[in-house]
Each structure stands twice: as C-alpha cells, then as structure tokens.
Amino acid sequence: MKSPFRPASPPDTAILDDHKPLVRSLERRGFVRGGLSLGALAMLTGCDVTRPEAVEAALLAISRFNDGVQALLFDSNKLAPTYPASMILRPPKFNAYYDVTNVQPVDGAGWRLEVSGLVANKRAWTLSDLQALPQRSIVIKHICVEGWSYIGGWTGVPLRAFLERVGADLRAKYVAFKTADDYPSSIDMASALHPQTLLALQYGGETLADPFGFPMRLRTAVKLGYKNPKWVTAIEVTNDYPGGYWESLGFPWFAGI
Amino acid sequence: MHWVNAVVMLIMITSGWGIYDDDVIIRGFHFSSFWRLGDWAAWSLNWHFAGMWFLVINGLIYLAYGFASGRFREKLLPIRPSEVVQTVIETLHFKIAHEDITVYNAVQKLLYIIVIFAGIAQVVTGIAIWKPVQFSGLVSLLGGFETARVLHFAGMAIIVGFLLVHVALALLVPKTLWAMIAGGPRLKARGQTK
Amino acid sequence: MASLRLMLVCGMLAVATAAHAQSKTPGGMPPPPGMSLAESTAMRFPQPVRVGDLVGRAVLRPVESQDVLGRVRRVVRDQNGRIMVVVEFGGFLGFGGRPIAVPVDAMVLLGQDMEIVAFTPEQLRQFPTFSPTGTTDVPADTIIKVGLAKPSH
Numbered sequence: 069m070k071s072p073f074r075p076a077s078p079p080d081t082a083i084l085d086d087h088k089p090l091v092r093s094l095e096r097r098g099f100v101r102g103g104l105s106l107g108a109l110a111m112l113t114g115c116d117v118t119r120p121e122a123v124e125a126a127l128l129a130i131s132r133f134n135d136g137v138q139a140l141l142f143d144s145n146k147l148a149p150t151y152p153a154s155m156i157l158r159p160p161k162f163n164a165y166y167d168v169t170n171v172q173p174v175d176g177a178g179w180r181l182e183v184s185g186l187v188a189n190k191r192a193w194t195l196s197d198l199q200a201l202p203q204r205s206i207v208i209k210h211i212c213v214e215g216w217s218y219i220g221g222w223t224g225v226p227l228r229a230f231l232e233r234v235g236a237d238l239r240a241k242y243v244a245f246k247t248a249d250d251y252p253s254s255i256d257m258a259s260a261l262h263p264q265t266l267l268a269l270q271y272g273g274e275t276l277a278d279p280f281g282f283p284m285r286l287r288t289a290v291k292l293g294y295k296n297p298k299w300v301t302a303i304e305v306t307n308d309y310p311g312g313y314w315e316s317l318g319f320p321w322f323a324g325i
Numbered sequence: 326m327h328w329v330n331a332v333v334m335l336i337m338i339t340s341g342w343g344i345y346d347d348d349v350i351i352r353g354f355h356f357s358s359f360w361r362l363g364d365w366a367a368w369s370l371n372w373h374f375a376g377m378w379f380l381v382i383n384g385l386i387y388l389a390y391g392f393a394s395g396r397f398r399e400k401l402l403p404i405r406p407s408e409v410v411q412t413v414i415e416t417l418h419f420k421i422a423h424e425d426i427t428v429y430n431a432v433q434k435l436l437y438i439i440v441i442f443a444g445i446a447q448v449v450t451g452i453a454i455w456k457p458v459q460f461s462g463l464v465s466l467l468g469g470f471e472t473a474r475v476l477h478f479a480g481m482a483i484i485v486g487f488l489l490v491h492v493a494l495a496l497l498v499p500k501t502l503w504a505m506i507a508g509g510p511r512l513k514a515r516g517q518t519k
Numbered sequence: 520m521a522s523l524r525l526m527l528v529c530g531m532l533a534v535a536t537a538a539h540a541q542s543k544t545p546g547g548m549p550p551p552p553g554m555s556l557a558e559s560t561a562m563r564f565p566q567p568v569r570v571g572d573l574v575g576r577a578v579l580r581p582v583e584s585q586d587v588l589g590r591v592r593r594v595v596r597d598q599n600g601r602i603m604v605v606v607e608f609g610g611f612l613g614f615g616g617r618p619i620a621v622p623v624d625a626m627v628l629l630g631q632d633m634e635i636v637a638f639t640p641e642q643l644r645q646f647p648t649f650s651p652t653g654t655t656d657v658p659a660d661t662i663i664k665v666g667l668a669k670p671s672h
Contacts, residue, residue: 124368126375127368127371127372127375130371130375130378131371131374131375134374138456141456142459143459146458146459148458148461149458149461149465157630157631158567158568158569158572159566159567159568159667160630161629161630161631161670162667162668162669163669164669166544166669167544167547167548167668167669168563168564168666168667168668168669169544169562169563170544171564209457209470211457211470212348213366213370214347214348214670214672215344215345215347215348215350215474216348216630216670217470217471218630218631277564277566278564279564279667289458290458314367317367318367318368318371319367319370320370320371320374324456324458324459325455325456325457325458325459346583346672348670349583349584349585352577352579352584352585352586352587353584353585353586353587354584355583355585366672
C-alpha cells in the first residue's frame, strides 16, 4: 500500500497502553468535551450556517465572482453559430415575467428612444430615425436560462454602430436599458460592442409584433434570453452598475453564453 | 476529500434538479420541491454555479493524486470480465463480506471507473451548456445544445444510480463506513497485524 | 457593520421575492368563466402560423411537468367553418391514442409546441372521437392565427 497517508507497517498498538491513563485523566477534567462545543466552532469559522441570509449572501458573492470569470472567458471575436433563414421559428416563443395577456403594446408613432449617460448626443430617436440607419440581420439560437432554445432571425441596427453615432464613451462599463414594461436590464460594454448585438426592429424579415417587443428590442447572440429586453424606451451608457429585473431576484448578471 | 466530494456532488445533483424543473427534459417528469436545492430557479442556479468550483478543484486534486501516486493503477486495474460476472453473482447471493477492504473487487473497480468518467463528462457537458457560444466547437462535438443538455442529464442519472448502489453496499458492509471516516481499516488491538 | 449589510441584503431579497410573487402571472391559465374561446384568444395576441408547421407538434399540458397530451395530426374546418385541431390524444409513445377535435381557440402556441389551455385532461377525455365527416382539411400553406402563452413552470 503506497499511500503516503498510511504508515508502511501498522504501528505497535502497545504504545496506546502508556497513553490510556493520561487520556482518562484529561477526560475527567472535561477538557475534551468542553472544547468541542458548537459555539466554539462557530467562533472559529466566523460563519453561522443556521442563518439563511448568510448562505444567500455567500452564494451571491460567488455569483459576482462568476461574473468576473465570464468576463474573462468572453472572446469578443467569437461569433455565435448562425443558421439558414428557413430554420427561423415563426412565431417565436413568448416569455416575460407575466403572461402574454398583460402585454402593453407601444404606439410606434409616439415612441421615442431616450439616450443618456456618457454620450455626446442625447437627442431622442424616433422609429423612422432608427429604420434609416444601416441594418444587419442575424439568424441565431435564442437560449433561455430555463433551458429551452429556438432559432430566430432578427434585423436591426448594430448596437456598436448606434453607440458610435451618439458619441458614447466606449470604454464605459455598462449599457443599460429601460423598457415600457418596467423591465430594466443592462449588459457589459464588451457584449454591447459585439457584432451580433442589435437594436432589433424586425423578426423574420417583418416588423416586430407587439408581444415580441415592438417597436424595438435588444437582441444579442452572446447572452441568455433574459438579457434581451423588449419594448426598449431608453439607453444609458454608465459606469454605475445598473442591475436588472431578474438580477434583483437573484439571477446572475453577466449571463453570457 | 471523499466527504467534500460527497457533499458537493449532492449539492450539484439537487440544485441541478431545481434547474431541470425550469424546463423539463423528460416531459411529464419533474422533481418535487422536496428534492430540489434552492427555493426556485435563481437559487438552484446559484448553488450550482457555486458548487461547481468545489467539485472541479476537489476532483482535479483527486485525479492528480490518483495518477501521480499510482493509486489508480493499483486499485482500479486490471479488470477481467470473468471476475466482473463472478462478483455480480456473489453480490446477488449476498456474499458481500469483504475481508481486506483496501482491495477492490472487479465490480467495485468497474463502478468507480464509470463514476469517475461520468463526473468528468458532467463537467464537460456542463461547460458546454453553460457557455454554448464561447465553446461552440465543444457543443458541436456533443451534437448540439439540446443534445448536450440531455447528455448532462444522463450523466447525472448514471451518477445517481452509482450513488444508490454505493451507499447500499457501504451500509451492508459497515466496516467500509468506518474506514472512510477514519482514513483506513481498523487495526486489531494489541500487537496483532491486520 | 457586516450584520447591517446582511440585513439589507435579506430585506432586499424579501421585498423582491414578494414583488416577484405579485407581478408574476402563471402561463397558460384557462379563460375566465363566461369568456368565449374566441375572446380569450383575442387577449393572447394571436400570431400568424402556417398550418403545415403545426402538424406533428407536441400538445402539452400547461403545467411545470409539461405532460404530453398528444400530437397534432391535422387541422380541419368543421361544418360551421370553425378551425379545429385534431389531436392524437392519450396513448403512450404514439400508441393507443384516439383523435379528438379541439377548437384552435382553446389552444396556444408555445415555441415549437402547442398547449391546450381551455380544457383539463379530464374534460378532454370526454371529447368524442374525431370523425372527418362534414369537415374539410385546411391546406398546409394556409396561415391561421393562434394565441400565445408563456411557459408554465
């Protein structure tokens, strides 16, 4: 048995004979028993596992650490696989934090995209303003944190091009979104600048339908579905962590795929 | 190391069940809340993404030690098919007394090798479904995102199957339990060799 | 100070969890009593879908375990012109089911599948076996409108 943790030959158990009286006298004095109390253990570790908030705080701390790991793993030159347009699911799968009957359609004519934060040009955009910009189409796999996926096709303004146009500080950390359905969301700048991140105006070559974010939604190929807000009404470039709807409920923030 | 792995594996399995319920793979089959770690999906995910670090670090140390010390070669090889059949027959006849528990019989060797590979497969398929774009090559090798998900589930099923057999046999041969807690088989008293 | 921070995190989580429980509506709920199937579909932002793409789709129960109720066999118009989805109902792994006709307004699209939201499995079991007499097949390239729902977990 080559284990370094076990002696080559078993020890002569006779050595225990000399120890027995000593051990018995220690036990009588209660040293051993007293030292093994749970309270003593708790003080040693500084962590009370009987309080659930401490456990949740620890899990959230690890989740933030994972965000850092994901940022390191993110290769901005890596493109998500693309698919033929014939594979686009029509209509796509609907999801939100409420069922479809609560969708509040947005009036396209009256809609404005507000721009704020670390940008040079803070004027609001209309739908036709956005439609006039060069568009890009992507057919990619939407992956939901729940586990399901489908292949969808979106057309829109690359977010990078839009940020350059409004003179955004591209070294800022976050791009944050506000929506008409009170679903704040934000992504890291590196993902925002990725070529497969769009301000999408169309699905499957047709105008976005109401349940799928008309007039404009974020669509990125490098993040889970919940990082793609629908019915976007405002974009902010910032260095202050903006968080998001699901993140406030414990979900991870980076959520890269 | 064994007990760290046991706790971490249970964390991964039960939090994984919570994640599975969010979109079941086998339609009609889901895990009731009793079996899930995490009140709902967000916390199952957080447990899963926390436990994974401990699983991988502990697993890597175990693999490195096992190869470097020759322990794997010594305890897990060779496996002869005739020995496997013989041991299965003996086990089914409940002839499971195990004189020297530091020596593994053929079925043990096979099951331990299977569970080690299943554990490695879980890490590989897990990484694929965690980052299917960053590791899209790996995902293609596995047959696509949906297939990788199914493989991850299948690996879990293999490990759970192993655990049921492993725990049952340990309980049926109690001196193995003591050895796992104490670090080795119990020595006989007073100068006798084991 | 550490305990104060922990209390803030705990309080935030407690409030957020409560808010989450209030704002979240479960997916695929049946129409409220008194509402017609057509009205309930109208509330679900019905989307155009190609009839041929529906054939073969799994039909699920709107519950977490996503029980399979059956598969879409064909889509027909009944004598009154109503669109009915013929579902191979019950059975196991494709054997032993029987076709029943479910009004399309009782169903929703869920990604690559469909769900029956207006009838429970017990009610569906009472449906008569489908008979093609008096019905006409809807051609595969026809576009019909079907309501949506979010996943039901």
